[in-house]
Amino acid sequence: MLVARPRTGKRKMAVARVRLALGTGNILVNGRPIEEYFGREVLRTLVKQPLDLVNATTRYDIAASVKGGGPTGQAGALRHGIARALCELDQGLRPQLKRGGFLTRDARKKERKKYGQRGARARFQFSKR
Secondary structure: OOEOOOEEEEEOOEEEEEEEEEOOOOEEEOOEEHHHHOOOHHHHHHHHHHHHHOOOOOOEEEEEEEEOOOHHHHHHHHHHHHHHHHHHHOHHHHHHHHHHOOOOOOOOOOOOOOOOOOOOOOOOOOOOO
16 A cells, blocks of 8 residues: 655644545544534645645545644645655646645744734834924
8 A cells, every 4th residue: 555654734823734645535633524624615625736736636545633723724734744755756747736836835924923912013103292
């Protein structure tokens, strides 16, 4: 049985460890089916994008553990991890996944709140008098 070693995907504060194996297209996230774990259809679609791109939706079983962040960050991390695992199994898919932007780590994170301010960029209202 063809199995890729665990690959890591990251997005915002979320980290996903992804294992790919030849199978029927089952996706388990933290031991639960993807439909149960990600309630929103948009997030499930986001996770499956790299598989759809290379026509491998029913070729691999995916077991992933995700930690940190929120649902959107976790879905993005999972997508990144799946793309990296696919790339490891078949180097021929790399140009296609790279063109789709799935191998690039999205480094955007929440900007920290600064002291003396209401938020990262927002200031308290200024009053001259």
